[in-house]
Ligand SMILES: Nc1ncnc2c1ncn2[C@@H]1O[C@H](COP(=O)(O)OP(=O)(O)OP(=O)(O)O)[C@@H](O)[C@H]1O
């Protein structure tokens with residue numbers, strides 16, 4: 001009889017809640033959301049941040065940890081890097097930013113195993129996982145290997161992004177992962193001249209789709225150049241401007257997830 005792949009699922013010792021940040025489409029702000037959510041969650045407990053985007057790891061740069069290296073000790077145990085009070089692991093700490101890693105399926109599954117079993121996460125209330133875009137091997141291996149407590153799907157307002165968000169939602173539904181809701185990123189921009197909301201992307205059918213599926217929209221995060229500047233500089237907005245609207249959005253998101 002064929003074995004059930006979900007039988008391999010094992011909790012990560014010491015880790016209470018695993019929150020996966022996903023999207024169907026690339027470039028919608030998963031890594032930005034993952035980093036800032038992790039920072040916002042510090043108010044509620046101990047936090048880890050795993051960059052599972054093995055194809056294009058962004059978190060070392062976004063978290064200002066580019067030149068850091070995790071310590072590998074006896075028995076290949078890996079001590080995570082610590083930044084802003086958060087324990088972090090990324091393949092980006094181990095390879096040069098410009099080199100492409102060409103992963104074959106089995107290598108990818110092994111790398112995911114190491115992230116979960118060989119990294120000494122210690123006691124964490126929350127482990128936030130930043131996923132690559134899409135619904136491929138990384139996502140599948142995540143849901144098969146560890147019990148994901150909640151999935152957050154990031155999208156931008158327009159239908160082009162919604163089409164792919166639906167696929168991510170479908171994947172979590174099929175694999176039995178609880179979807180906490182959707183983050184609408186770059187939802188609007190506040191006009192600096194008069195404070196009025198401007199629509200950078202046309203509103204699509206996201207709201208009616210979520211109503212019909214009874215999935216919550218967790219937060220609408222505005223577009224603000226200071227968010228991307230923060231990412232470039234390695235100081236996410238929750239850290240650099242904790243009183244701004246964007247940081248407040250991430251704190252609201254954190255509260256809804258705990
Ligand atoms: N609310 C925002 N306001 C301004 N810029 C933003 C916002 N959200 C994300 N960005 C910027 O958009 C770009 C893409 O964001 P990010 O890398 O987080 O997306 P991603 O979904 O993780 O992409 P990938 O699919 O490649 O992993 C980054 O330069 C980021 O700084």
Ligand SMILES: [Mg+2]
Pocket residue numbers: 030031032053058130131132
């Ligand atoms: Mg990313």
